[in-house]
Amino acid sequence: MSDITQQSSASLRPAVFLDRDGTLIRDTGYLDNVAGVQLLPGVDAALAALAQAGFILVVVTNQSGIGRGLIRAEVVEQQHDRLRELLRPAGVELAAVEYCPHAPDTGCTCRKPLPGMLLRAARRLGIDLAASFMVGDKPADVSAGHAAGCRTVFLGAECAGADFNAPDVPAAAAWILAWR
Numbered sequence: 001m002s003d004i005t006q007q008s009s010a011s012l013r014p015a016v017f018l019d020r021d022g023t024l025i026r027d028t029g030y031l032d033n034v035a036g037v038q039l040l041p042g043v044d045a046a047l048a049a050l051a052q053a054g055f056i057l058v059v060v061t062n063q064s065g066i067g068r069g070l071i072r073a074e075v076v077e078q079q080h081d082r083l084r085e086l087l088r089p090a091g092v093e094l095a096a097v098e099y100c101p102h103a104p105d106t107g108c109t110c111r112k113p114l115p116g117m118l119l120r121a122a123r124r125l126g127i128d129l130a131a132s133f134m135v136g137d138k139p140a141d142v143s144a145g146h147a148a149g150c151r152t153v154f155l156g157a158e159c160a161g162a163d164f165n166a167p168d169v170p171a172a173a174a175w176i177l178a179w180r
C-alpha cells in the first residue's frame, strides 16, 4: 500500500517535465492524426541519458485542439501511445503523459502557464519538484515550471526567467546533467 501522504521526502524522485509539440516531436499545429508524430533529432538518446541519471520523465502538453473541437481526445491518446512506441527502442519509458484538453477560456487549472499538470503528476508519482526541471519551447512552459518550483530550460533564444536557453532537447539534457 502506498499512500502519497506518508511518503518521506527521501523517497521523492526528481523529474524532467517535457513539453510535447516543438520539444519532443515536430510541431505541426493541432496535429489530428497519429502518423504525424515524429521525434525531433536526438530526443530519444537525450531522454535515455536523463533516465539513466535517475530522472523520471513526464510529458505535460496543452492540447486545446480537443476543447476547440478540432481533435478527438482518443486520437491524442493514440498519439501518446505512438510517442511511447517511438521512444521504446532507446529504452525510454515515460512515467506519465499529462495533457490539458481545455480551451484557453475555460478557466481550468491545468493549462500551461498554470502548473496544474506538473503538480498532479508530482502528487501521484512522488516527485521532488525542487530537484526537477521543466523543458519547453514556449514561455508558458517556463512559467509553469517556475510556478511548480522547478528549474526551467527554454528551447529558443531568450525567455525572461528561464534558467537556461538551449537549442534543443539534447542540449537541454546536457545542461541538466551537468547541473547535478
Ligand SMILES: [Mg+2]
Residues within 6 Å of the ligand: 019, 020, 021, 022, 023, 027, 136, 137, 138
Ligand atoms: Mg511546445
Ligand SMILES: [Zn+2]
Residues within 6 Å of the ligand: 100, 101, 102, 108, 109, 110, 111
Ligand atoms: Zn486544462
